[in-house]
Amino acid sequence: MSAPTNQPVIAITGASSGIGRATALRLARDGASVALCARRRDRLDQLAQEIIAIGGSALPIVADVTHEAEMNMFVAQTVARFGRLDVMLCNAGFGLYGAIDAILPAQMQRVLDVNYFGTYLAVRAALPLFRQQNSGHVIVVSSIVGRRGVPYMGAYAATKFAQVGLAECLRAEVHGTGIHVTVVYPVSTETEFFGVMTAASGFRTESKGPRQSAEVVADAIAAAIRRPVPEVFPYRKARGLVLLNAIAPGFCDRLVQKWGRKPVA
16 A cells, blocks of 8 residues: 655654654654554554554554664565655664763663664665655654763763764765755653663663653654754754853863763662
């Protein structure tokens, strides 16, 4: 079944929860056809059923973003089902907390594999198609800590900075074509992200920074799909932190101390 020609086909990694799930539901309500990628079959099937119940079109695909063949399969099955692909939304990722010298190399490697290489492999799977059709939109869900690091989030921030570098280079490479590249910079978002981070880190943390809902981020992503832009700050004040860091990084070092995550007994 091909998608309607006037509505986009959007592939979403990390679609089973959090920002990915909220965005899939938002885009489906707008009329988009969505291909959903995650590792948890039960969560994917539940989401697909919800989308179908509201009149949308969904294709749930169990796949791991760290496997090249599975990302290629994700794109191929999306095209086979809907006839094309318009947007690759790279959202899969998880957090890790700890001082730089306390994070084990194996932990660092895992967060790099999922957050950075998972983005790279999803982008790489979609790009040949986008180049062939001279249209497409790559959207990378990074984080505000991909522009300004905060204490004890070094491993996670490193992967988010890496995503930004990849996206900026790609945006320059495809300049003048019909391909768009957007980076999204959420602040702390009310999802199961922190539960996953607790499991990965081995202890619970808390912070005092600003928060937003997954639905707010989904709305911002939907707006960027309608009108592509290079960067999206769902929490608008976060852009000020980026500007301040460029002007006075030393001052920012002191400022972000209050936003660093602290262990909870």
